[in-house]
Amino acid sequence: MHKDKSLIEIGLGALAEGTNEFNFTCKAADFKGRQLAEAGFTGKIEVNVVAEKSDDEVTLTINTAAVADFTCDICLAPVAIKLTGTLVLSYLFDAESDNGGNEEYIRLDRNADSIDITGEVCETLLLSLPMKVTCTNNPDCKLYGSQESMEKNEEPLPGNVTSWQESLEKLKDKYR
Numbered sequence: 001m002h003k004d005k006s007l008i009e010i011g012l013g014a015l016a017e018g019t020n021e022f023n024f025t026c027k028a029a030d031f032k033g034r035q036l037a038e039a040g041f042t043g044k045i046e047v048n049v050v051a052e053k054s055d056d057e058v059t060l061t062i063n064t065a066a067v068a069d070f071t072c073d074i075c076l077a078p079v080a081i082k083l084t085g086t087l088v089l090s091y092l093f094d095a096e097s098d099n100g101g102n103e104e105y106i107r108l109d110r111n112a113d114s115i116d117i118t119g120e121v122c123e124t125l126l127l128s129l130p131m132k133v134t135c136t137n138n139p140d141c142k143l144y145g146s147q148e149s150m151e152k153n154e155e156p157l158p159g160n161v162t163s164w165q166e167s168l169e170k171l172k173d174k175y176r
Helices: 118-127 147-152 163-174
Strands: 009-011 018-027 041-053 057-071 078-094 106-109 114-116
Touching: 041 118, 057 118, 078 118
Parallel strands: 078 106
Antiparallel strands: 009 114, 018 041, 041 057, 057 078
């Protein structure tokens, strides 16, 4: 039976003891069936993997970076946001198949040729998606007032009430 080549995999035979670094560049369309393009990822996806290998374990640190295209949730303006994500995976070479052991490790057969991390890269990208998207060009889209008051963790000044704040106050009064 022919096995399809994985989109992103780390060859275990190529890993030397110590630190190894790999860089991959792909497109969202390359992840067939993973719905990355529908999630907003349309450009290139950069993946950096740092693999730490010892005698009995491999630790992978997966760093992803991609630009995703959205529309602002408030004004519907197009917004492009650079999203980054990080995931750390620990694999333990397993000579025997025992069910006990540490759940923090993923069991890996000593005879394995490679580690397919395509699914983990996809999950990292999807988990980096923001829950709320607002644009920075429209002052009404800034959720909590000016950037200075956000940095100082202060409430916006009473005289600087925007239309969305007025709407929130009306809703608050309605439900009291």
